[in-house]
Amino acid sequence: MDSFTFTRSTTVDQAVQLAAKSLTAQQGAQVRFVAGGTTLVDLMKLNVERPREIVDINSLPLDRVEPSPAGGLILGALARNSDVAHNAAVIRDYPVLSQALLSGASPQLRNMATTAGNLLQRTRCVYFRDTAHACNKREPGTGCSAITGHNRMLAVLGTSKDCIATNPSDQNVALTALEATIQIQGPKNKRSIPIHDFYLVPGSTPHIENVLRPGEIITSVTLPPPVAGTNSTYLKLRDRAAYEFALASAAIVMKVSGGRIQHIRVALGGVGTKPWRSFEAEKVLEGHAPDRALFQRAAEAALKDARPQSENAFKVELSRRCIVRALTMSTKSA
Amino acid sequence: MLFSEYLEFIQSDKLGPNGQIKASTAEPTAVIGASLSRIDGPLKTTGSARYASDHNFPGMVYAVPVGATVASGKIRSIDTSTSEKMPGVVAILHHGNFDPVFRNASGGRNSEQRPPFEDEVVYYWGQYVALAVAETFAQAQAAAAAVKISYAPDAFNVSTNLSDPMPAIGASEGPRVLSHRGDPEGVFTSAPVKIDYTYTTPAETHNPMEMHATVAIWDGKKYTLYESSQGVMNHATVMYQVLGVPRENVEVISRFIGSGFGGKLFPWPHSALAAVASRRLNRPVKLTLSRKMMFANVGHRPRTQQRMRLGATPEGKLLSLCQDYRNHTSINDDIRENCGEATPFLYSTANLQVSSALVRRNVGTPTPMRGPGAVPGLFALESAMDELAIKLNMDPVALRLGLDTLTDEEKNKPFSSRHLKECLQVGSEKFGWSKRTLGVGSMRKGDLILGWGVAAASWSAGRGVAEASVSLRADGSARVSSGTQDPGTGTYTVVAQIVSDKTGIPVRKIQSVLGSSSLPPGPTSGGSTATATVIPAVAEAAVNAIKITLTAATTTKGSPFLGKQVKDLAMSSGRIHLKNQSPESGIPFEEILKLGNIASADGQGKTGGYGSDTDGKNFSSHSFGAQFVEVEWDPGICRLRVSRVVSVVDAGRIINAKTARNQMAGAIVMGIGMGLLEQTTYDSRNGHPINDNFADYVVPTSADHPEIDIHFLDIPDPMIGEYGARGLGEIGLAGIAPAITAAVYHATGVRVRNLPVRIEDLITANVAV
């Protein structure tokens, strides 16, 4: 770890000002906010993140979960993952989010981890996390060690010839299915970005993972009002029973009425370079009577563009089964 | 105790399994076999037990090693210009400026023969090539990261295919026949039923919770090394030679160990690095490994590849058994994984061969990992047995029962105490094996498919040489000491129980002192032999301490026993009394010591090796067990979990039911890791163990912990020595992986011969989704 300065900010404006002098808000940022620290401190110890300046945002008043004027829910950027997961409104109206959070990490980590920190957690690709290896995401232009190396955990959707790193988050998959919006405050203005547009696929610039610019801080995440009559489910598949990132996961928000699927959102985890919204699956499902054959067609459609690597072909099939089961579960609890 | 449950067996075995051995054990008091909590438990749970790296000293500096980033080659240059100027840096050491370190030629076992920094050659990724020493840990880490090293890389090999290349016949690593009888090849060829498959087990990393660490202090003449060691005596024996000083100038201290699983049996190079740095700098040096280094620098279970050939009759008679295996080892050290340990005697067969070969790879030196040899070996043997049962359309328990034997056909000696049959029978009953239906995927539990599997287990029983000392003190307490250590297994508690059994002093008044090479030489905690080895020495020391007290009782003025004969006295319940009268009639032992103005009565005891005090040399001693496993299989999402394990073990007498159970449960969970999760993966492009962290090297969590039912037959082994305890640190792991793969086959129809069983293997399973 390199030496750094540490400042505790007391207002959002101050935090933004301190961070605005960073040349980037992406990989290589000279200034970093620290929230729970469960991603950032790890990566600093590994010399993957080497900020010169740390701005502690934990005293900012951004830790509340409260109703939005529109009838949805506002998750403060600093609301801890455990608090969100156990929030009564979340459990009642957005169970998929509670389930996703509780499937992630461990209780201790969830007590530290925050909503915004989770949005910005980095890939677990072993080559990204070890400076002995080439990685385009960590050091642009050095090459991708994963494509010709160990890639069992890595992505099959949204990959490029320069990067196949998975977005490892569970929370973000649920937020994608819920069509959450991310509120951002910058040095000049505030903006509000739908989660689907927040993340970028790697293309030839895998070090740029989202639309954040220097100084920009996430202040909250807004969930739209719950759609009446929907069920939601998060299903996560992995090698062991707990405390492991997803090999494949699926977040489903579904409403069946009059024997037909009327509202459907499908998002996938563990398989995409970003939290993966499957419009393809939704298109197959929307308006049809739910049954196994339909679910299978939806799963096929979701993985149609999958590009497996040397070790992760099984994830294509695993993801399909995950989708079918999650859809089935969503129908059952209706 | 479970003793009563097995009264039937014990009664039929009163004279030993072969009806000719006289039990050598007197019936012990109730403290033996009791379910006692560890006496060191409160220290551990309150955080006051000090592990190696918890030791701090004035002026102490921190050392962080730099690992090579090539798997083979030569160091071309080491640029320390930046790191040397960094804040707090005291020294950057490497092969160019290091002090001499030597090889041990006069006894003791080291791990890597090559001393650290011997020259500029790199043999494996992660090999220590420099050492940054600084005032703080963070400064040392930063300096280590700033050392720039360039290499002239050489060709290397980390291939998992151990047929590539084959070791040459005649070469030190070439094929060697370890066991042979009859005409195994010929009989196999003509056998009516044949099994011929190759099984592999991957490299596995020990990963005890506590990282290896050394805190080294040099006082101008003598080294004190605080270590996390499973063998303080051996560590001192090796290190005096490595450091080139007289034996008495090295003391190794290891009071508490956050487990080792074999990885801490022998010294690793960091110990020498810390010691030499402390002498060079004349300051205490603390060196703690990172989790990452645990994967490269301190050993692993080597990869094995085992061809199994079984020839049988249609009725299940085993005509011929061949195990031809190879395991990888490092470039510099010949480490043979003894995969054939149990093969020659587990089942009756007239024709048998075990052969072994070593295959060199550019990896760190392998080292014993819990159940070395037997555990991967039994994966192959017991998997093949299951495949044979299926081919014969026989129940796998019945097949094994039919091949049971009370004679070790390899050594042509009777077993001292073998109850594999009972293990299988009791296990079947506890598990409900008779309810098993044969067909693949034929058993259900709701929407889930169940798979049931069984395997036999075995582990060697042995006993080494050891000394111990017991003091009975005038304050009414006792002290027991031996230069062994407690790696979390319960040794502190077990030695106190032995003293309590002999003296009647309650365990809470007995102080156990272990974990220093300055104590009477005690055993290494390895091979499940520490208990069997240390017990007779402690028992003898206690008896000798009692004798001294009794002598004082007969000679001290004012003693009620003045003028009596020692042979007419006894000590029980902590009191000295006439043998033919009750303890209450006598007086507390401390009264005698006080009367005689004696601070303590100190007895010494010594254990000879196995068979030195029994007829053991004429017998074959092994522990046995049977493992029954249930898996739950959800084909719709390809999810497989172990849901239930029944484990029945024949490990001689159980000294402490609680610590014994704890050893078993831990080993079973480790077996689930071996069966389903664990695998150290070397990147073929650079030899880096690429999953060198706890996110990528997946081990079972509490949520993976199945329902576990453990039964001890608790039948004393008359040949192992007083109390008849054989030790059971390892046998719990044996047989779990093959029982899992048998259950996986039963559930899914997929036979996994290459561990671990992964989703990749099962996703093609042809069971209706």
Ligand SMILES: Cc1cc2nc3c(=O)[nH]c(=O)nc-3n(C[C@H](O)[C@H](O)[C@H](O)COP(=O)(O)OP(=O)(O)OC[C@H]3O[C@@H](n4cnc5c(N)ncnc54)[C@H](O)[C@@H]3O)c2cc1C
């Ligand atoms: C062992 C382990 C296991 C895990 N397992 C899982 C798992 O199974 N599933 C899963 O989903 N996750 C898992 N995680 C990841 C965990 O969820 C994240 O580390 C956590 O959510 C990050 O939140 P944080 O508040 O600690 O972030 P920090 O580490 O504090 O920050 C992460 C990044 O976000 C930035 N940041 C934080 N807050 C803001 C803000 N308000 N505005 C702008 N930038 C901000 C920081 O600058 C930093 O770059 C695991 C982590 C660990 C260590």
